Amino acid sequence: MLQIDCPWCGSRDQDEFQCGGEAHIVRPATPEDLSDAQWADYLFNRANTKGAHAEQWCHSGGCRRWFNIVRDTVSYKISSVYQAGASPPQEKP
Amino acid sequence: MKRNRYSIFSLARNAVSYHRDWRAAWRSPDPAPSYDVIVVGGGGHGLATAYYLAAEHKVGRIAVLEKGWIGGGNTGRNTTIVRSNYLWDESAHLYEKSLQLWEGLSQELNFNVMFSQRGVMNLGHSLQDMRDIYRRSNANRLNGIDSEILSPAEIKAMVPAMNVSENARYPVLGASFQARGGVARHDAVAWGFARAADEHGVDIIQNCEVSGIFKENGAVTGVETNRGVIRASKVAVVAAGHSSVLGDMAGLRMPIESYPLQALVSEPLKPVLDTVVMSNAVHGYVSQSDKGELVIGAGVDGYIGYGQRGSFSIIEGNVAAIVELFPIFSRVRMLRQWGGIVDVCPDACPIISKTSLKGLYFNCGWGTGGFKATPGSGWVFAHTVAHDEPHALNAAFNMERFTTGALIDEHGAAGVAH
Amino acid sequence: MNTRFSPLSEFTTPQQRFGASDRLDCWLEEQAFLAHFNLRGDPQHSDFLEVLDEQIGLRLPLVANTVSVSQQWRSCWLGPDEWLLLGPKSKELPETLMAGLNGMHYSLVDLSGGQTVIRIGGPAWRDVLGSACTLDLHPRTFEAGRCAQTVLAHSNVLLIHVDADERGEALDIVVRRSFADHLLRWLIDAAMEVGFELHRPRT
Amino acid sequence: MSGARRSPTGGLIDRSRSITFRFNGKEYSGHPGDTLASALLAQGVRLFGRSFKYHRPRGVVGAGAEEPNALVQLGEGAYSTPNLRATQIELYQGLTARTINGWPSLSFDIGSINNWLARLLPAGFYYKTFMWPRSAWMRYERHIRRAAGLGIAPTAPDPDRYDKMHRHCDVLVVGGGPAGLMAALAAARAGARVILADEQPRFGGSLLHTDARIGGESALDWVDATLSELKANSNVTLLPRSTVTGYYDHNFLVINERRIHHLGPGQADPRISRERLWRVRASQVVLATGAIERPLVFGSNDAPGVMLCSAVSTYIRRYGVVPGQRGAVFTNNDSGYQAAVDMAWAGMEVNAVIDLRPSPAGQAVETVEALGIPVHAGHVVCGTRSNAQGLNRIELARLTDNGSDILSYKGLLDCQVLAISGGWSPTVHLHSQSGAKAVFDEELACFVPGNSVQAERSAGSSAGTFDLAGCLSAGAGAGVAAARASGWSGDNLDIPMAIGGQCGSIQACWEVPSTELDSTGLKKFLDFQNDTTVADIKLAAREGYRSIEHVKRYTALGFGTDQGKLGNINGMAILAKALGQTLNDTGTTTFRPNYTPVTFGAISGRAIGEDKFDPIRKSAIHSWHARQGAEFENVGQWKRPWYYPRDGEDMPTAVNRECTATRQGVGVLDASTLGKIDIKGPDAAEFLNRLYTNRWDKLQPGRCRYGFMLGEDGMIMDDGVTTCLGPDHYLMTTTTGGAAAVMGWMERWLQTEWPKLKVFLTSVTDHWSVMSVAGPRSRQLLEDVGCDFDLAAGAFPFMAVREGSVAGIAARVSRISFSGELAFEVSVDANFGLALWEAVMEAGHRFDITPYGTEAMHVLRAEKGYVIVGQDTDGSVTPLDLGMQWIVSESKDFIGKRSLSRSDTARDNRKQLVGLRTSDPQQVLPEGAQLVNAPSESRPVPMIGHVSSSYFSANLGRSIALALVKGGASRMGGTVYAQLMDGAIVPAVITSAVFLDPENERQRQEAV
Ligand SMILES: Cc1cc2nc3c(=O)[nH]c(=O)nc-3n(C[C@H](O)[C@H](O)[C@H](O)COP(=O)(O)OP(=O)(O)OC[C@H]3O[C@@H](n4cnc5c(N)ncnc54)[C@H](O)[C@@H]3O)c2cc1C
């Protein structure tokens, strides 16, 4: 039962949120230029990381804003929250 | 490697010697430096693959590498529903092959896997559910798979505990029913395959985690493990929730995400439910184990997770769904809940395929519904590995389908995918 | 001329009151026919804020989950570029506001028919709400000037702290029309235990 | 014999009042404050049940949550509840309970024959047999199922209610013993918001059964004083009868409060829930859950009368029960001596303290010896003998000096109550559930909490601190630390002086040695509920089941309703020894919720039943439909009128009537449930271009257009009509079921992928009531209703939109049609929806206006070949498959476009939408019917598609169907066969999917 810090509303129960999966997958600018395999990679392949995973969430039961978090997919601990469009914070050394 | 054969007679014989003389069901050998085939993952599918490789394809030296204890993955934590009434031809034929293997599995393995053909019911709660049920049942019949459509009255007669009242929030309008479907004793499936594979000389190596895959010139050459390097020219990965992790080791990107899927059991009860009941719309499924617990499950958490646990709110929704369908279970108590890591493909169908790397094979993506496929999956995968070519039954379940678009989408019409 | 029906005007329940005579610790009523407008715009754009201030005397709250109040309007933060303007009964927004906003990227949408407000008060309102609400409603954290969107009994709602109703502290629950009946039913069920009174809609 | 086994004084029971109750049909009495177990013990009952596998007679072993044996079926009828522990049932007047296992009766149980067959039934025997003949398993299974299972599910719906409560707190303290009370006090004094939960009806924990003193007063007085301070603090919530059952991620904990169990069925105020599930987010958690005493493992250690020392003390001190006449103690540590003292205090004859340590010494020993009780050091109990009432003798033996073997047998000792103590197992359940790993402490001979992974700390005996003074100060320390960690600055508390409750050394003993082979001698039970014995564990290890998890599953160790609270650690230690491992190597099995079982009702809370399981969404016109006797259809969460039967009509008659009336006169449909999204901003058209397959940049204000939305995989996701309301301003409609998903989808693209697009979205679904007025008379009707703009075709063309007033209500009217008729969709502020509807109905009298429901709507649109997303599409259908190339723009990119050119998606002979005409016009194909080219008896029959929509069309006087057929577009006029479930084979001809008015003259109809 995650408790997620919405960058706007603060800490809320996971049931107010919706996960949008892996973050930072950019839609190709000109899909027509892609091979079928490249398109399939964009469409279906996912890092599915065991460990620190950058993912998109939407505060759908609250402010309806999308944002990103880095969450450990084993411990479920959330190490950072940042706004949509921002790049993931650097790993601490 | 002759084992004790299991039977009532051997049981009686051993009783005389106070059960001192039972041999180990499977050995616990140290890994050899190399094998012909390494199977990564000691779940039901991996063990079945090893068994059929040895028993049917006479592959000589096989090892199953399991990072924990065999059957400790999804095989040991699923709700054990077995059925073959899938919508699309490709899946229907594959699962039906599996169901046929189930029907003789205890004898084949000489291990009672308690396959109980008590029937599986998929409820329909909306007009669209009923259309889908007709479509799927009709297709099943034409594919040679048994299927019936039940009216609410027929459902009530089979499952008196169910509320089929018209006043329910989502009334039961009917159901599809596969009488040959049912449940099995999940642990026994892993153990039975392990014992039978061991009998054919397969080395089952537990506490052996694969941490790297070696390749040379586009072909696989072995694996790195916490118990040293083990060589093989064929590596068959059957790692379920960890498929992406292994794919990553080989440099493959996979169309897989791993989600927490939970299940729970009630305290044991005297028999009260004689068949398996699944509902997509009310979202839950339930059967009663031979020990008497209600075994209950629902859907995955909405985010990936490797923690073998999920969120409580899923459990709440799941239990509410069961009480909604079975109001008399309200005073029954939940004993235990747990989770597994299910590997989900975009089209809710598995991958049983060669890869771009020679000698590397993947069997994964079974998601929330691969227990029923255990023998069939092992059978076709063994064929694929032995012949370096898929069997007709798994040809469609290749990786290329994500490129060509020839998905086999079982989301829409197959009901809850268990 | 034409009869209006608020989302809960036809609400029926066997009980309008429930509780031992000594205990009616919660009351509920619909605040029907308020003016609801959803406003979107860029708060970085100083003109945008100014127009609102000038035209309807509202300083939009820029702090998340807070409310600002003017003579006639309450404005609730819904998102970094989104607010709910709640006005008195069927209040229209002045044409001049639209005119003022013209040329800016904004959106001002009338939702008056699509939402209503259930006001809940009485000494036990927090417990009644606690049965469904995952937010921390403790007075230490949810106090005057606060609002919050959340999910209540499967319904998306906006909660607004009401500081100075003549009957004491209360809470306004803004809920979509089609969910209002369900939500009120749920709240009444939750309020059984503390005893409740269902007031006629305030229109 | 009432009160025969009560001590004359003492105990926390109300001796002034008596309660009668029934157990196994017999009437007994007890006192308020009793549990069912204590009351029965006080009445001399020793036999509580039969064991699961061998059906051995069993009595009470414990006094709380750890009890494995004394399970009962409580109550009758709808109140009947299976598998409750007698040790946790508070006695109430009129209680009835029955034993769970034992047939035909508890004292004579036929199943006990299994006891004699035991040798044939080692762990896992069923995996080895019941395999022949192959078909027989189902028969065997029926018998196995009947023999298994514990209690009986109720047979009627639950009359009680359940609810939930959400709370946030600074500090949640679990357990209200000395450690927990001190923790709560410390945190509360620091100002923190505190919840203190204990599963018992009273706070005090083990202090409820000691003679210890705290701060110069009796422990109970200290408890009372502490509680009154906590009660007076408004930041403290005290939850008795509340078990913390689950510890989840991010410090989310679930508490199961039992609110009325103790009153008996039907006795409580019906407004009060039976159970409440507290959902708590705690900033910090203090686990003061105490410790559970471990049994010692020896031959026939399951005889009724063998009880934990702490249970014996509890029954005596807390319940004033004298559990027997002659007692003895068997222990490996000091704490067991207290039971001897307590038994003597209660007037029992205490024959011996058997201590397996070679030379126990110290205060405990002295006290016992002072009472004249012989202490047999270096001795063990190696077996028991029972009569019909349970334990009557124990067999003693002397250990060798190193303690590993039996040196000699010392004969039998009379004994009805054998109090045993094998040491203590800290209750690390919640700690472990939180994700932490308990570690084995050799010195304490128990698992203790390891490193925390969540904001949690253990204190008191749950952390391995077994002396009272230590528990008090550990609790206080944990409370202050927790308060500080949650942002409060608390002072350290003064720790009151504790007298009593010391603890001494322990000599670990996991199994009392015996000379015979385990499997031949008396059974040594580990898991009483599942009849798992030491021999079973050793057998499992021999058979290669080496992981503790395998052993658990093979032997059922810890699988019971007590989840191994009593026996697991002994079992793990025995396995470790069999494998030559340390206990830390072997490890524990995984601790999972629930700590104790939780009622399904409580987990569901309020969210069950017709009006709470899921919201019922209603349109503003719903009440009118209901008054008309409409039958409703669930569409998503909405209730939509399905059809409106008139006096006694059946569904087909009603639907036919609605369909013909609409095509011939005028019909009205409540279309309010469609999703509606207001789209505004300079980039709105560009955004629509990206979302929809067709182009939107040329759509003029006042006009609307139909569009398809695809997933990025190229498959149809949703459809609807979007209107251009003005420059940069659009109103999109979506399907009823898809509304929320589409809105979410659009927001997501905007916010995450295209944040530079200046577009604002607002859901306005609920704001608008929409009625579709359709049919040749619709224009006239609207004129009659009163419309302040020109409805004439020239002024108001097809696919145009007008704003104005209808029936005096501000309205937006669109000339769009899903029925293929001349139609107007009128939208008004939903507060006026009903008024508009009534005005239209009123004016419609003249035209015999007919309201129609979703079924007629489906027929009408099917006559026109219009698809319904989700019915005629299933996630594998593209617009091209529907033959709608015209809607797919070549000249721009849109979501999903790239997928359409993949080899499989671009293939020719994909399944394509066609119409079907059965040769018998009266025959309506079932929806979902499979189509084949050549019907056949042999299986599998290759299938080429299926029927997605099928109706009888009253307007056409025949059946019509839409189907997806392989290569269907190029097979017009060809015949296919539906080979149905019932074996029937129905030929049908492939036609265009448009059955009526292919030129669209009716809907465009420019003059009436
Ligand atoms: C709660 C739940 C309910 C379910 N219900 C049903 C149902 O009712 N019916 C149904 O048909 N299916 C069901 N399923 C799905 C089913 O359990 C799985 O599809 C199936 O068991 C998969 O079997 P497997 O052998 O492929 O995977 P697993 O049993 O998970 O085996 C994979 C093994 O690989 C091992 N492994 C992973 N990484 C490595 C590595 N690096 N090195 C070595 N070993 C590794 C793992 O430890 C694991 O033992 C359910 C699943 C869950 C979780």
Ligand SMILES: NC(=O)c1ccc[n+]([C@@H]2O[C@H](COP(=O)([O-])OP(=O)(O)OC[C@H]3O[C@@H](n4cnc5c(N)ncnc54)[C@H](O)[C@@H]3O)[C@@H](O)[C@H]2O)c1
């Ligand atoms: N002599 C010994 O060796 C020995 C051994 C163990 C304990 N003790 C004595 O026992 C006392 C221990 O004090 P303590 O405070 O640590 O424990 P405690 O046993 O007094 O209290 C623990 C409390 O936690 C409650 N509890 C446990 N799990 C719970 C759950 N999941 N949810 C809600 N409540 C739960 C129990 O009902 C109990 O009331 C001391 O007095 C100590 O001396 C002595």
Ligand SMILES: Cc1cc2nc3c(=O)[nH]c(=O)nc-3n(C[C@H](O)[C@H](O)[C@H](O)COP(=O)(O)O)c2cc1C
């Ligand atoms: C079909 C099935 C039935 C189960 N029945 C029980 C049961 O009766 N008692 C029990 O304690 N656990 C039962 N379990 C749950 C297991 O104890 C365990 O939780 C599960 O296998 C997952 O393993 P883990 O919890 O050790 O991670 C059952 C599991 C399955 C899959």
Ligand SMILES: [Zn+2]
């Ligand atoms: Zn937010």
